[in-house]
Amino acid sequence: MLFQVGGQGTRPTFFEMAAAQQLPASLRAALTYSIGVLALRRPFLHKILDYEDEFFALLMLVLESHSLRITDASFSESLYGLRRRAVKIKVRKDDALLNSGDRLHHSGLEKRQKVLSVVFLVVLPYFKSKLHSVYNKEREARLQASLWGHGEESLDNLDYITGGEDVVVSMGTSNADRSIRTHLMKRIQKIVGACYPWIHASCEGLSFAYQLLYLLDATGFYSLGLHALNIQVCRATGQELMDTSSRISKIRNQERTRLRGPPWLKAVQGALLSCTYTVLDYAQTGLIAAVFFFKMMEWWYQSAEERMSAPTVYPPPPPPPPPKVAKEGIPLPPDKTLCPLCSQKRANPSAVTVSGFVFCYACIFKYVSQYKRCPVTLMPATIDHIRRLFHDM
Numbered sequence: 001m002l003f004q005v006g007g008q009g010t011r012p013t014f015f016e017m018a019a020a021q022q023l024p025a026s027l028r029a030a031l032t033y034s035i036g037v038l039a040l041r042r043p044f045l046h047k048i049l050d051y052e053d054e055f056f057a058l059l060m061l062v063l064e065s066h067s068l069r070i071t072d073a074s075f076s077e078s079l080y081g082l083r084r085r086a087v088k089i090k091v092r093k094d095d096a097l098l099n100s101g102d103r104l105h106h107s108g109l110e111k112r113q114k115v116l117s118v119v120f121l122v123v124l125p126y127f128k129s130k131l132h133s134v135y136n137k138e139r140e141a142r143l144q145a146s147l148w149g150h151g152e153e154s155l156d157n158l159d160y161i162t163g164g165e166d167v168v169v170s171m172g173t174s175n176a177d178r179s180i181r182t183h184l185m186k187r188i189q190k191i192v193g194a195c196y197p198w199i200h201a202s203c204e205g206l207s208f209a210y211q212l213l214y215l216l217d218a219t220g221f222y223s224l225g226l227h228a229l230n231i232q233v234c235r236a237t238g239q240e241l242m243d244t245s246s247r248i249s250k251i252r253n254q255e256r257t258r259l260r261g262p263p264w265l266k267a268v269q270g271a272l273l274s275c276t277y278t279v280l281d282y283a284q285t286g287l288i289a290a291v292f293f294f295k296m297m298e299w300w301y302q303s304a305e306e307r308m309s310a311p312t313v314y315p316p317p318p319p320p321p322p323p324k325v326a327k328e329g330i331p332l333p334p335d336k337t338l339c340p341l342c343s344q345k346r347a348n349p350s351a352v353t354v355s356g357f358v359f360c361y362a363c364i365f366k367y368v369s370q371y372k373r374c375p376v377t378l379m380p381a382t383i384d385h386i387r388r389l390f391h392d393m
Contacts, residue, residue, distance in 0.1 A: 011235070014215045019080065023075075023076035024075075024076060032052060035048055035049060036049060053126060053130060053133070057123075057125075060075070063075040064117075064118050064121045064122055065118055068117055070247065071083065071236075072109050073233075073236075081236050083234055084231050084233055085231065086110065113229055120229070131192055131196050132200075135193055138189045138192060138193035207224070210227070220232045255273060323355045323377045324377065325376055326376070329374075339358075339360040340357065346360050348361035348388065350387060352364060352368070352374045352381050353381075355379055355381075358389060361388065364386060365383060365386060369383060
C-alpha cells in the first residue's frame with residue numbers, strides 16, 4: 001500500500017518527508033482515541049491508557065523493527081514508497097584531467113544502522129515523551145504552589161510533623177527510605193523542569209533548520225538523526241519493490257524450514273507464523289484506516305459539539321406598544337410634521353426618549369424645564385431625555 005505524492009528523481013519531496021514524519025503522531029492519537037472509547041464499556045482497558053507511552057513504544061518497536069528488517073525503511077516511510085540508503089562518499093580520480101571529484105554512492109543499510117534507526121525512531125521519542133510528562137507535572141506543581149502556597153513541609157519539618165524523635169524511630173527505616181526516594185524524585189523533577197525547555201527548544205530548532213535546508217535543497221538529510229547515521233531517504237524503484245517482495249517470501253520460507261519438533265508442533269508453529277504474517281501484511285492498511293477513521297470521528301464530534309454549543313438564535317421580540325396620549329395632555333396634530341406645542345412646522349426636531357414624540361427643540365426644552373414631564377403622555381422627563389434628531393420624518 002503506497003501513497004506516491006509525486007516529484008522527479010529519487011529524492012523525495014518535502015511534503016512526502018513531512019507526511020511520513022507526522023504519521024506516527026496521528027497513529028498514536030487514533031489508537032488512544034479508539035482505546036478510550038472502548039474503555040467506556042471495558043474498564044480494564046484503562047490500564048493501557050495509564051501506560052500509554054510504554055504501549056505505543058512497544059507497538060512502534062515491533063512495527064519499525066519489522067519494517068526496517070524487510071524494506072530498509074521505517075513504517076511510515078514504507079507507506080510512501082521510500083527507502084533508507086546508507087551514504088558512502090567515494091573519491092574518483094581522473095588521471096587525464098588531474099582532478100578529483102566526489103560523488104555519493106547509496107547502498108543498503110547495515111545491521112548497526114538498522115538498530116540505531118530503531119533507537120532514533122522509538123527509544124528517543126519515548127524518553128522525550130516521558131520527560132515532557134515529568135515537565136508538565138513539575139510545572140503544574142509549581143503553578144499550584146504559586147497560587148496556594150506550599151502544602152507539604154514533610155521534608156523540611158519532619159520532626160514537627162511526626163511529633164518528635166521517638167515517633168520517628170517508631171516509624172522504622174521504611175518511611176525514611178520513602179522520604180529519601182520522594183526527595184530524590186522531587187530533585188529530579190526540578191532538574192527536568194529546568195533543563196527540558198532548553199532541550200526541547202534545541203531539538204525543535206535543529207529540526208526546523210534541517211527541514212528548511214532540505215526544502216532549499218541545501219542538504220540531503222531531512223533530520224539530525226539521519227545525518228548522524230549518515231542515511232538518506234530515497235524513493236523506491238519498481239525493481240526494489242519487486243526485490244522486497246521476493247526477499248519477504250524468501251525470509252518466510254526460511255523461517256518455515258527452521259521449524260523443529262513433532263509434526264503436530266510444526267503444524268501449530270506454521271499456523272502461528274501464518275497468522276503473524278497475515279497480521280503484518282495487513283497491519284499497514286489497518287493502521288492507516290484507523291488514522292482516517294479517527295480523523296473522520298474527530299471531525300464528526302467536533303461538528304456536533306459546535307452545533308450543540310452554538311447559541312440559539314431567537315427571533316427579535318416585537319416592539320413595545322406606543323405610549324398612550326393622556327387625557328390631560330396636549331393632543332397630537334393631524335399632520336405628523338407639526339409640533340404639538342406650537343402647531344408649526346418643526347424646527348430642530350427633538351424627541352423625548354420616555355415617550356418617543358417629536359417636538360421643536362425650543363418648545364420641548366422650555367416645556368420640560370418648567371413642568372418636568374412629556375406634554376403628550378405626562379410621563380416624568382428631564383432635559384437629559386431630550387435627543388436631537390438629524391433626520392425628520
